[in-house]
Amino acid sequence: MTRKFKVIYYVNQFFGQIGGEDKAGIKPMYKEETIGPAIGFNGLLKDEGEVIGTIICGDNYFNENKEEALPYILNIIKENDPDIVVTGPAFNAGRYGMACAEIAKAVVEELNIPVVSGMYIENPGLDVCKSVAIVAETSDSAAGMRKALPVMANLAKKIAKGEELDLPHEEGYIPQGKRLTVFTEKRGSQRAVDMLLARLNGEEFETELPMPVFDQVNPADSIKDLSKATIALVTTGGMVPLGNPDRIQSASAQKWGKYDVSKRDALTGEYCTIHGGFDPVYANEIPDRVAPLDMLKEYEREGVIGKVFEYFYTTTGTGTSVGNAVKFGTEIGKELKEAGVDGVILTST
Numbered sequence: 359m360t361r362k363f364k365v366i367y368y369v370n371q372f373f374g375q376i377g378g379e380d381k382a383g384i385k386p387m388y389k390e391e392t393i394g395p396a397i398g399f400n401g402l403l404k405d406e407g408e409v410i411g412t413i414i415c416g417d418n419y420f421n422e423n424k425e426e427a428l429p430y431i432l433n434i435i436k437e438n439d440p441d442i443v444v445t446g447p448a449f450n451a452g453r454y455g456m457a458c459a460e461i462a463k464a465v466v467e468e469l470n471i472p473v474v475s476g477m478y479i480e481n482p483g484l485d486v487c488k489s490v491a492i493v494a495e496t497s498d499s500a501a502g503m504r505k506a507l508p509v510m511a512n513l514a515k516k517i518a519k520g521e522e523l524d525l526p527h528e529e530g531y532i533p534q535g536k537r538l539t540v541f542t543e544k545r546g547s548q549r550a551v552d553m554l555l556a557r558l559n560g561e562e563f564e565t566e567l568p569m570p571v572f573d574q575v576n577p578a579d580s581i582k583d584l585s586k587a588t589i590a591l592v593t594t595g596g597m598v599p600l601g602n603p604d605r606i607q608s609a610s611a612q613k614w615g616k617y618d619v620s621k622r623d624a625l626t627g628e629y630c631t632i633h634g635g636f637d638p639v640y641a642n643e644i645p646d647r648v649a650p651l652d653m654l655k656e657y658e659r660e661g662v663i664g665k666v667f668e669y670f671y672t673t674t675g676t677g678t679s680v681g682n683a684v685k686f687g688t689e690i691g692k693e694l695k696e697a698g699v700d701g702v703i704l705t706s707t
Contacts (some may be wrong), residue, residue, distance in 0.1 A: 362440040363407040367396035368431070368461055369456045374414030382453075386415035388434045395507060399444060402511035407437035407518055411438060418451035420460075422605065429466055436469055442518050444493075447476025447506040448483060450498040452612040452682065455483030461528050462491040474514045476506045479532065480681035482610035491516065493532045572602075587700035590667035592690060594675030595641065595648035595707045596633030597625060608634035610677040614686045621670035635676030636707045649705055653654035667699050675706060 373394040391449040392400045393412040400409040413431055420427045426476065435443060443465050445458035455477050463472040463486055473491040477484050477499040492513050496506040509530040516523055528534045542549070549566070556563035581587050598606055603613045623629070625645040631638045646652040655667045671690050675683075694702065 362405065364439070365399075365403070365407055365409045365514065366411050366413060366435055366438055366440040366443050367392070367399065367409050368413045368443065368445040368458065369394050369396065370414075370420075370451075370457065371414060371416045372454075374412065376414060376416075382416040382418040384414070384416040385419055385537060386413060386430050386434075388413050395447070395503060396444075398503070398507050399511055401513075402508055403515065406515050407441070409444075413503050415457065416593070417451075417457060419451050420457040424460060424514070428460060431461055431494070432468060435465060435471065440471065442514050443471055443473045444510065444514060445473060445475045447494065447503070447510065448478075448481055449476075449496050449498045449500055449502065449506075450478035450481050450681065452482050452610065452679070456482035456486065456610055457483075459483030459486035459491075462487040466490040470605065472517045474510050474517065476510050477532070480679045482612075482677055482679040482681075483681065484532065485677065486491070486610075488532055488534050489536075492534075494530055495532045581701050584701075585661055586664040588665045588667050588698060589654060589663050590669070590671070590694050590699045590702045591619075591651055591705075592651055592671040592702050593649040593656060593705045594673055594678075595705060596631045596674040597629050597645050597649045597672050598632055600628060600630055602632050604631060607674060608632045608676075609674060610679070611674040611682065611686075614671060614673035614690060617670050617672070619651055619666070620667060620672045622651065623655045625649055625670075626652070633674050633707060641707075647693075648707060650703070654703065664700075666699075667694070667697065682688055 371377055375394055376384060388411055390411045392409045393414065396412045397646050411432060415427055415431065446454070448455035454627045458475050462475050465471050465473050467490060474494065475487065475491055475566050476494040476496045478496055484493060492505060494509040494513060496502050506548045513529060513531060523529050548705065553563045553565065596606065596608065598615055599617060605611065606613055606615050629645040631641045631645065633646060641648045649670065649672070651670065654663070657663045658666050673686055
């Protein structure tokens with residue numbers, strides 16, 4: 359009888375049936391049983407494989423204590439020696455996605471064990487692990503669990519048996535950005551001409567090199583009289599009050615912060631950057647180099663602008679998904695518009 363391949367499954371506190379946000383700080387634990395989505399996944403493996411245990415960790419704990427959580431999780435996996443590790447699916451949950459991604463990346467690179475995960479295309483964790491792990495494309499919410507698990511199970515079975523995966527769109531996983539040599543009936547020049555003719559004739563065709571599509575934003579009308587305008591300061595430079603009281607992430611941000619600067623003439627002295635994408639030395643020395651509150655206040659005193667808006671908005675840009683960036687911009691923009699702000703100074707790094 360052929361040996362079943364062994365799987366260790368990783369989930370967060372919610373899918374691990376521990377609790378919701380109130381339990382997001384729990385430390386990692388290992389249970390030699392199938393829990394949450396691991397139950398459904400195990401059933402889909404049938405007689406080919408089995409989930410031998412489930413690792414559970416709180417989203418907040420992992421992301422805020424990765425130095426302790428990751429080695430513990432890797433040690434569990436190493437001791438149990440599975441043939442494959444499964445994380446998620448995380449859908450569009452950012453903190454969960456980052457945990458699934460960091461674990462996947464470490465398992466592949468440090469333990470040389472294959473990993474299958476599942477994420478929504480805009481989950482910030484995707485870019486962390488998609489080059490080394492196979493990530494099934496899922497919907498943006500747990501409502502897509504029933505569709506995600508069969509895809510992940512099929513991928514796991516193929517990988518565990520050493521079978522070559524078909525193209526991403528055929529298997530249901532997200533492209534890894536790798537170029538492979540394949541043989542086709544027609545050479546490249548013939549295929550290119552065929553696509554051109556199809557396009558000229560209004561016929562359907564599938565490009566071999568899809569290009570990204572970016573939103574186009576029309577610029578707002580100019581401010582007619584700056585001397586009467588209220589100007590707000592917003593940054594993606596990760597500038598936060600000392601201690602980072604709202605725990606804004608240093609990369610792949612899941613939130614933004616809002617702080618009262620109505621009685622301040624500068625950020626220097628009380629603020630620092632938690633941005634993980636650049637050397638913070640000079641920014642921490644003078645935070646106004648990144649978010650120039652000092653100059654805006656000076657312009658206010660000189661009458662160049664009417665008023666500096668009383669609140670300062672901040673988040674981290676590096677690694678942040680397009681979906682979250684749009685969400686942050688929409689939320690902040692709504693507040694500023696309702697407050698009657700006329701213009702925004704938006705700085706990066």
